[in-house]
Amino acid sequence: MGTSGIKDFYLYSKVFITGGTGFMGKILVEKLLRSTEVSMLYLLIREKRGKTAHQVLDLLLQDKIFNKMKEICPNYRQKIQLVQGDCSVSGLGLGTSDRQMLISNTDIIFHLAATVRFNADLKTAYRINVCGTKDLILLAKQMGNLKSFVHVSTAYSNFPVNYIQEKLYDMPESLEEMCQTIEKLDEDYINKYTERIIEPWPNTYTFTKAIAEMVIKNGADQLPIGVFRPSVVMPTYREPIASWTDNLNGPSGICLGIIKGILKLGPCDHNESLADLVPVDMCVNGLLASAWDISAKRNSSIPETTPVYNYVCGADKSPIRWRELLKISAVYGRKYVDNSANIFVIFTNFAMCHWVLDMVYHIIPAFFMDMFLFLRGKRMRLLSTHRKIRKMFILLSPVYTNTWNFDNDNITRLWNRTNERDREHFPFSLQDVNWNNYFASYIRGLKEQFHVKPINLSHWFAIFWQLLKILLVFFTCNTVISKYQSVAEIYY
Known part of the structure; x- marks a missing residue:
């Protein structure tokens, strides 16, 4: 069967990871310790929420995703060295001794650290996503042993481009002018005019990720560096456990709202856009393979531009549309969540109808339920939950209302280059995913991980609400639908 070229690449290597405590970073750390013979992982960790960097690391390793790794690699703590630092601080916040240690020892770099909040203020996103890069x-250029450096970007960094190729793009203005503008302007002015500054990018995340790619294009040509661009990263497919996630950002929060019976109305501005989703464990396998490929390209006799890897399903392979994802959530929600008869999702493109349905199914019941909870001495939470879900829809709208064509030839060629052992240990071909099983497991995993129980109304409250809905629907029929032609699709 032969050996795995990817495993051999990591043998006895010393790997520096930024963003190792994040969603993708946790899976990367676990996979390296479980499936390779790395010599050392240097993890850049900052103090967070009142906890020291050492406490953050201890909490990280308590996550259940590391249980399997601990059985296979019981001496894992000997392979982890904490490096205290912060990508939002000049020079990564590194001390002199840590800096020299990294310069002398690092073989491979994975740069995952970023603020992934779409609505982060521009100064913060710029400091972390651009200045950190x-x-x-600058640090990597001093590393004499460096054989590969992978910068993790996003498939949506070049948002204004309809056909996104595996190459580094230029920004509309020169990099120097753009950086000077952001650095010199005061924070109040930037916050006031952020939308104008980042236009045509929809948010500060994709905008600063685009600038970071430009930084690499203009200043990292001497390095064995490449850019890895995943699309929407979702919970695990199989490794180390199925359907694991540590957050409710993006689609997961919306799908959870549906299976809890809180969310019953899809976005008004939806269309038939494809949901380009990638499981995080397969994404990490692609990331590990990309580092191996970058090193091989650098050592070849053929000169190469900075390699870029679009890790996407693509229009020809994407298994699902955003609309269908919400429908599937309702289907599997009823299957895996107890007492789920009221789990359904409604779609309409008619703004007035959407507003009335939002009032009928979300705002009014949430208000009365909160009042009911308040009178019983419990915390009111329904209205705030709906505000969070609405905000999530708004933040995701640039992604779910557009479809891009992605070139992913580099990922395809990389997969074709791997042998049977590589594919056994580092599967990253999305063509091998059974998407129906994945989504079933995904919804079941959300239910189990977040202890989902549908919000059940009391008997008298339920009767009252049914009567109120009849009155509201009657009002709607007579005042709205009689004047406008509208079709609302209800998916049970």
């Missing part, structure tokens, strides 16, 4: 490049 600049500082890491």
Whole structure:
């Protein structure tokens, strides 16, 4: 069967990881310790929420996703060295001794650290996503043993481009002018005019990720560096456990709202856009393979531009549309969540109808339920939950209302280059995913991980609400639908 070229690449290597405590970073750390013979992982960790960097690391390793790794690699703590630092601070916040240690020892870099909040203020996103990348490049240029450096970007960094190729794009303005503008302007002015500054990008995340790619294009040509661009990263497919996630960002929060019976109305501005989703464990396998490929390209006799890897399903392979994802959530929600007869999702493109349905199924019942909870001495939560879900829809709208064509030839060629052992240990071909099983497991995993129980109304409250709904629907029929032609699709 032969050996795995990817495993051999990591043998006795010392790997520096930024963003190792994040969603993808946790899976990367676990996979390296479980499936490779790395010599050392240097994890850049900052103090967070009142906890020291050491406490953050201890909490990280308590996550259940590391249980399997601990059985296979019982001496894992000997392979982890904490490096205290912060990508939002000049020079990565590194001390002199840590800096010299990294310069002398690092073989491979994975740069995952970023603020992934779409609505982060521009100054913060710029400091972490752009300045952090600049500082890491300067550090990498001093590393004599460096054989591969992978910068993790996003498939949506070049948002205004309809056909996104595996190459680094230029920004509309020169990099120097753009950076000077952001650095010189005061924070109040930037916050006031952020939308104008980042236009045509929809949010500060994709905008600063685009600038970071430009930093690499203009200043990292001497390095064995590449850019890895995943699309929407979702819970695990199989490794180390199925359907694991540590957050409710993006689609997971919306799908959870549906299976809890809280969310019953899809977005008004939906269309038939494809949901380009990638499981995080397969994404990490692609990331590990990309680092191996970057090193091989650098050592070949053929000169190469900075390799870029679009890790996406693509229009020809995407298994689902955003609309269908919400429908599937309702189907599997009823299957896996007890007492789920009221789990359904409604779609309409008619704004007035959407507003009335939002009032009928979300705002009014949430208000009365909160009042009911308040009178019983419990915390009111329904209205705030709906505000969070509505905000999530708004933040995701640039993604679910658009469809891009992605070139992913580099990922395809990389997969074709791997042998049977590589594919056994590091499966990253999305063509091998059974998407129906994945989504069933995904919804079941959300239910189990977040202890989902549908919100059940008391008997008298339920009767009252049914009567109120009849009155509201009657009012709607006579005042709205009689004047406008509208079709609302209800998916049970």
